[in-house]
Amino acid sequence: MKQDTKYKILEAGAEIVHRKGFNHTGIKEILDAAQVPKGSFYFYFKNKEDFGLHLIDYFEEYFSNIIKDIFNDSSLSPLEKIRTLLSTSKEHFKSMDYCCGCPIGNLAQEMGDLSPAFQARLKKSVDSMADYYREILLQAREAGEISEKLDIKEASHFIVFAWHGALTHMKIAKSAEPLEIQERFIFDYILKP
């Protein structure tokens, strides 16, 4: 039951922080949305920063599950897995009218300079996203889908940050165009035999 309350706070907080940013979201606003007793926050979290670090765990688990579902689909070739992840994400953002972007990328931009604890935790999170790509790119090389010459470690980081940049531009373009350009350039120029 206690864990339910903690989860409710994280779930409500995730939705508001994703939309409005971390500093722009108040604790009271989160507790109102979660419909939990006012005192619960400090029972589960030391302070707002501690809550933010738990929120990164929450987002990371959420994305890991989506990525794993697609990347473990053995009916797809390695590059088809990446294409599926990108098109699934594009559909998701279309349904959200191209708002919000990636919560991890957003927090990196917003909190990277303001809290060393956030900075270290977000670096770990971005590295773990790149690790998912790295594994798939190793499989893609094995399958002859990409060049032997490609530096897979660097490529995996490049894909993640170009994706974060495309999402930032999506928020002001209010269209899928930046995501489509990202996809075309990654596949036409980098992920090819």
Added chain:
Amino acid sequence: MKQDTKYKILEAGAEIVHRKGFNHTGIKEILDAAQVPKGSFYFYFKNKEDFGLHLIDYFEEYFSNIIKDIFNDSSLSPLEKIRTLLSTSKEHFKSMDYCCGCPIGNLAQEMGDLSPAFQARLKKSVDSMADYYREILLQAREAGEISEKLDIKEASHFIVFAWHGALTHMKIAKSAEPLEIQERFIFDYILKP
């Protein structure tokens, strides 16, 4: 004299907003840093949003001057101009201990969903950055430095958002590595004959 006060507010505001974000910066904090009378803010700006829109003009002018200085240097080839802009930026961020990132990219991420006025103004700003690249890439094509097949309009947008993504990752890596990866991938895979 009046314009001096307005400029002082924008200059102080630019420094704080660049470091802390727009929503996380208070008007009082800006006026204290600018050392101008408390009443001046609403003499020059209708409200905080109006101030933010003027701040985008301020940042845009600042970057336009840097870009024009480099891109008008006729001793450099078109691609050398882009390399010089990227290496100048990298040195700049090194001197800032890899903090802050691009103010326009930051505001796009932070404000793109929260204010239609910001969204439209930031889209215009990002388009104008892409236009600078577009012009140089046309020259690079003319000079045979890049492939005839490259879609220059899309490439110019890709370079700008991959750059914004690299800067976001720089803030959490606290190193030049994301900027170096960005540079290598752009030149090794996209901007080549």
